[in-house]
Amino acid sequence: MLNRLTCFMKKHITTIYVTSIILLVIITFQNINIITPLAATSSITATSYPTSLNELSLNGSLIKLVIVSSGSIFKPTITASDxxxxxxxxxxxxxIVTLxxxxxxxxxxxxxxxxTVFNNVITNFTVTALPSSNPKAENLTSNNLTISPAIPLEGYLNYYANGLSYPTSVAISGYNIKNNKLYLNIGLITTKAVSITQNVTFYYYIDIxxxxxxxxxxxxxxxxxxxxxxxxSKNIAALINKQLTLNSALTAAYRITVIITSVSIN
Known part of the structure; x- marks a missing residue:
């Protein structure tokens, strides 16, 4: 800023310019917005498809999540990381996550x-929707779901039944106590499609x-x-009077297991 001071002296005018320096200190305050998850006022429910989660059916299973609260929604951009x-x-x-x-x-x-094999039933499996999943920034955890391990075949802890093919009936048709020969009638079925020009072959074994x-x-x-x-052209087969030779006498209590390891359709 320039202030002009003028002095009049006999026929001589002297003009003196005085510069005033004003130091202006400007302090600005920056607003910092900190977003923290809100205390959840909503809740979330989880339903599995299939309804019974099993080690053999986990891959590809679906979990349906529903936010239970008026006005609470998922963001349209949700991904697995949410x-x-x-x-x-x-x-x-x-x-995959789908809205x-x-x-x-x-x-x-x-x-x-x-x-990866696991052996214990999990009864407290839950899903948490993170604050990034919804506009209210709520942290929402679902109800408990149960996941069961595959049932090992008796005597073979590393082998598991897949349920696609199985025996429909197992019955003793005879037992020769003199030579320990046991005779069985067994029905087999597969849920795989067999066309009118095809035959199904079952590969199986039996343990007593x-x-x-x-x-x-x-x-x-x-x-x-x-x-x-x-x-x-059918998806069934039958074993009639299948003979097994036992290495000891049949006891009063016993178990018969029929395991279908695979099927081929040609």
Whole structure:
């Protein structure tokens, strides 16, 4: 800023310019917005498809999540990183997340599972929707779901039944106590499609256990199964009077296991 001071002296005018320096200190305050998760006023429910989660069906299973609160929704940009699986077996993850096209408070999580074996029933499996999943920034954890391990085949802890093919009936048709020969009638079925020009072949083995769980006879094995070809164009086969020679007498209490290891359709 320039202030002009003028002095009049006899016929001589002297003009003196005085510069005033004003130091202006400007302090600005920056507003910092800190977003913290809100205390949850909503809740979330989880439903599995299939309804019974099993080690053998985990890969590809769906979890339906529904936010239960008026006005609470999922963001349209949700991804797998917006959710956490709690108490999940090793190897279980989320492969795809889909928002319901009709209800934006519903989301579907498709599970992926690498097959890592676990042996205990999990009764407290839950899903957490992180604050990044919804506009209210709420941290929402679902109800408990149960995940069951695959049931090991008796006597073979590393082998598991997949349920696609199985025996429909097992009945003793005869037993010769003199030579310990046991005769069985067994029905087999597969849920796989068999066309009118195809035949199904079942690969199977049979084990007989006494009351103490000790094997007393078998026919075939997991590594070397028996085989039988079914009825043409049908998904069934029947073993009639299948003979097994026991290595000890049949006890009053016993168990018969029939295991289908695989099927081929040609």
């Amino acid at each position: 959710f956490v699986l709690n108490n999940a077996p090793i190897g279980l993850g989320i492969s 319901s096209p009709s209800d934006n408070n519903e989301a579907y999580l498709q599970l992926s599972y690498n097959g 256990f006494n009351e103490n769980g000790i094997s007393i006879g078998n026919s075939g094995s997991y590594s070397s199964p028996n085989s039988i070809t079914g009825v043409p």
